[in-house]
Amino acid sequence: xxxxxxxxxxxxxxxxxxxxxxxxxxxxxYPSLFWYVQYPGEGLQLxxxxxxxxDKGSNKGFEATYRKxxxxxHLEKGSVQVSDSAVYFCALSSGxxxxxxxxIGTKLQVIP
Amino acid sequence: xxxxxQNPRHLVRRRxxxxxxxxxxxxxxxxxxxxxxxxxxGLKFMVYLQKENIIDESGMPKExxxxxxPKEGPSILRIQQVVRGDSAAYxxxxxxxxxxxxxxxxxxxxxxxxxx
Numbered sequence: 001x002x003x004x005x006x007x008x009x010x011x012x013x014x015x016x017x018x019x020x021x022x023x024x025x026x027x028x029x030y031p032s033l034f035w036y037v038q039y040p041g042e043g044l045q046l047x048x049x050x051x052x053x054x055d056k057g058s059n060k061g062f063e064a065t066y067r068k069x070x071x072x073x074h075l076e077k078g079s080v081q082v083s084d085s086a087v088y089f090c091a092l093s094s095g096x097x098x099x100x101x102x103x104i105g106t107k108l109q110v111i112p
Numbered sequence: 113x114x115x116x117x118q119n120p121r122h123l124v125r126r127r128x129x130x131x132x133x134x135x136x137x138x139x140x141x142x143x144x145x146x147x148x149x150x151x152x153x154g155l156k157f158m159v160y161l162q163k164e165n166i167i168d169e170s171g172m173p174k175e176x177x178x179x180x181x182p183k184e185g186p187s188i189l190r191i192q193q194v195v196r197g198d199s200a201a202y203x204x205x206x207x208x209x210x211x212x213x214x215x216x217x218x219x220x221x222x223x224x225x226x227x228x
Contacts (some may be wrong), residue, residue, distance in 0.1 A: 004154075016134070034216075035220075042201065042221055043116075043203055043219040043222050044205075046216055046217075089155070099168060100145070100147075100158055100205075100217060101157070102154040103154055105153075
């Protein structure tokens with residue numbers, strides 16, 4: 001079956017530090033890959049996505065590249081801000097419809 | 113265009129009572145998904161519905177849980193005889209089409225169920 005493994009948090013960084021959150025996956029076929037963000041007390045928002053190998057998703061300074069050879073989709077940002085503090089979920093979907101499989105989430109805390 | 117709406121946002125029930133969670137998908141979306149987020153865990157798929165049809169309920173507990181998406185009105189997730197282990201955040205998502213793997217699911221703000 002499908003599965004997503006992401007690094008456990010919490011991750012604490014100083015403002016303007018470089019962020020990497022690792023994510024690897026196991027899936028049948030050719031999945032689409034996603035990063036969702038959940039701010040405190042809110043639902044999930046799509047941050048970025050990639051639908052095929054070597055695609056790079058990007059949004060709000062965040063990037064992730066679909067690496068089929070390493071089955072990875074690591075999230076990066078060059079300079080984090082306090083407002084980026086949230087829980088980040090790596091996810092995938094595959095098959096005939098979009099049943100999404102999520103990782104456990106990584107909590108990011110950015111301190112001034 | 114309003115996003116996915118869920119109500120109530122917070123629901124408190126005593127053991128043995130029933131919980132009804134409602135989800136209105138985004139305008140133009142005919143596919144609804146329910147997920148459960150247990151404390152300190154990721155989201156787990158529960159059920160996928162189209163109008164008047166359950167397409168995949170492989171993530172639903174076999175007993176006490178049911179879901180519907182009637183022709184008119186919101187999708188309902190119903191939990192009968194709730195137990196403390198049902199305490200979680202329940203998220204609904206919708207998408208415009210299920211045939212393509214690239215369609216994005218849009219999530220509602222969730223309903224946080226607390227069972228006393």
